[in-house]
Amino acid sequence: MSNRPDIGDAVPDTAMESPDGSTVKASDFAGKPLVLFFYPKDDTPGCTTENKDFTELKPEFDKAGVSLLGVSKDPPKKHAKFIAKHDLAAPLASDPEADGLADALGIWVLKKMYGREYMGMERSTFLVSADGKIAQVWRKVKVKGHAAEVLEAAKTL
DSSP: OOOOOOTTSBOOOOOEEOTTSOEEOGGGGTTSOEEEEEOSOTTSHHHHHHHHHHHHHHHHHHHTTOEEEEEESSOHHHHHHHHHHHTOOSOEEEOOSSSOHHHHTTOEEEEEETTEEEEEEOOEEEEEOTTSBEEEEEOSOOSTTHHHHHHHHHTTO
16 A cells, blocks of 8 residues: 555645646645545546535635635546536646646555456545644545535534
8 A cells, every 4th residue: 555644744735737727736725724625537426416515515614714625637628617517616626647646645546347447536535724734534435425524524623
């Protein structure tokens, strides 16, 4: 198993691309808590539900002073279409194909489906404290109720 950062570790400051072409990284959110939620693919049922759930709760996260950032390996143009199609409010970022943030966090993993092996995103969420350290980690996330659970944890920071 690769070295996976955990609670108390600093979040790697890997640059990602926003749908508008600008660069975004964890340190851009320094000074306030951040929820980094990683999901496998835009516009698939579970990922759409997860993004809609975070969008629905975004006013609550805002009220708690917590930033949101959804991350997948999908290209920025695909993120832009996904945001427009589902009216998503949580910002999205595209993780680099190789040596990205998902790699650094140990969640770009070998997956198996229908006997086929491939590299894919392990649905994971990292709650990052205002000082850039991991406060809580959810691995192999089940979508139902997840955004609400993260919100409750974020309110304690």
